[in-house]
Amino acid sequence: MSEPQKTALFLAGGGARAAYQVGVLQAIFSLLSETGWPAERNPFAIVCGTSAGAINATAFASRADNFEESVTHLVNVWRNLNVEQVYRADSIGVIRSGARWLSLLSFGWLLRKWHSQPPNSLLDNSPLADLLNKMIDLPRLDAALEQGAIDALAVSASSYTAGRHVIFYQSAAEISPWQRAQRMSVQQQITIDHLLASSAIPLIFPAVPLYCNDRCEYFGDGSMRDVAPISPAIHLGANKVLVIGAGNVGVKREFSQFSGYPSLAQIAGHAMSSIFLDGLSSDIERLTRINGTLALLTPEQRALTPLHPVEMLAITPSQPLDLIASRHVGSLPLPIRTLLSAIGATEQRGSALASYLLFEASYTRSLIELGQIDVLKRKNEVLQFFKPSEH
Numbered sequence: 001m002s003e004p005q006k007t008a009l010f011l012a013g014g015g016a017r018a019a020y021q022v023g024v025l026q027a028i029f030s031l032l033s034e035t036g037w038p039a040e041r042n043p044f045a046i047v048c049g050t051s052a053g054a055i056n057a058t059a060f061a062s063r064a065d066n067f068e069e070s071v072t073h074l075v076n077v078w079r080n081l082n083v084e085q086v087y088r089a090d091s092i093g094v095i096r097s098g099a100r101w102l103s104l105l106s107f108g109w110l111l112r113k114w115h116s117q118p119p120n121s122l123l124d125n126s127p128l129a130d131l132l133n134k135m136i137d138l139p140r141l142d143a144a145l146e147q148g149a150i151d152a153l154a155v156s157a158s159s160y161t162a163g164r165h166v167i168f169y170q171s172a173a174e175i176s177p178w179q180r181a182q183r184m185s186v187q188q189q190i191t192i193d194h195l196l197a198s199s200a201i202p203l204i205f206p207a208v209p210l211y212c213n214d215r216c217e218y219f220g221d222g223s224m225r226d227v228a229p230i231s232p233a234i235h236l237g238a239n240k241v242l243v244i245g246a247g248n249v250g251v252k253r254e255f256s257q258f259s260g261y262p263s264l265a266q267i268a269g270h271a272m273s274s275i276f277l278d279g280l281s282s283d284i285e286r287l288t289r290i291n292g293t294l295a296l297l298t299p300e301q302r303a304l305t306p307l308h309p310v311e312m313l314a315i316t317p318s319q320p321l322d323l324i325a326s327r328h329v330g331s332l333p334l335p336i337r338t339l340l341s342a343i344g345a346t347e348q349r350g351s352a353l354a355s356y357l358l359f360e361a362s363y364t365r366s367l368i369e370l371g372q373i374d375v376l377k378r379k380n381e382v383l384q385f386f387k388p389s390e391h
Helices: 015-034 052-061 067-079 091-110 127-135 138-147 192-198 231-235 264-295 299-303 321-326 334-341 348-357 361-377 379-386
Strands: 007-011 046-050 152-159 164-171 183-187 208-212 215-220 240-244 311-315
Touching (some): 007 052, 007 231, 015 240, 015 361, 015 379, 046 052, 046 231, 052 067, 052 138, 052 152, 067 127, 138 152, 152 192, 164 231, 192 215, 240 264, 264 348, 311 379, 321 348, 321 361, 361 379
Parallel strands (some): 007 046, 046 152
Antiparallel strands (some): 152 215, 208 215
């Protein structure tokens, strides 16, 4: 007897780039609706996310009892976003965090008064907690799990204290935790603090304390040290996974000319790409390779291995998001533009860093539109993955 089909949604990290994901989800909802798919029916039994993808995943899961409402709510948030909802962009806020942080890097050895209380991050993301409380209905998430609208939710974070990657998951049924090298899972009720920790981009946003197995640890962005980002969905029971990235996974970048020594922003953007894209790209390749190998085995040989095929559809941006960001940097508030210009992030070659921090409607709406376009270009693949006629 074949296993019941359980489809998972995995949303990758990427700061402001995560707006792309809601465009993809909106287009998928539209395509399924055209086939007669019930507007309230959520197609994902398992929802996983990391970093900004964890925020989208939890917001989606908290309204999993109504697919249309869940997608519409996410789109409305991202279409009307501004940086003041995510981090302080006023002059005083920037001076207290970013300007002090850059000054400390430059000549902090002269500023003895900062030795006891150094700034924790480039930006102060205290407004984000208010946004998340308005964006996510945690009691409704608990109800959705109890009523079977969703089986499980997982979000990832990286422990600076213990030097390991942790998957926090909340499920309707009891699911035994799993552990791998430098990775572990913990069954906990997901809170706003978990999302603040998962989305705390290193150096940009401050670390967040969380209790993990009765011990308080400081956590940062869940994309760090995440060598197998898709694996939580499989551990939680998925045999089909829709992966929505927030960067150009596997796309070779072109360059026209030598542009001199890289700016600090260019180096930081390269590091961000390593954190947010490399692990996902490798995991997609790994899963594809495993599926290909299993397809070559006989049923008897497959029965001898703990591995099983996992159908996967990966949707990632078809255009470089840093180039899109370079066209919208001017929409940032002046104090943030001034701060970013000091490290070269307002130049085109440094716009990769800006692409993660550009929580402005002009940029996020462009990414939402790109997500919609990319899905429509792959309409047949999407419908084949969901097979709406069989449900």
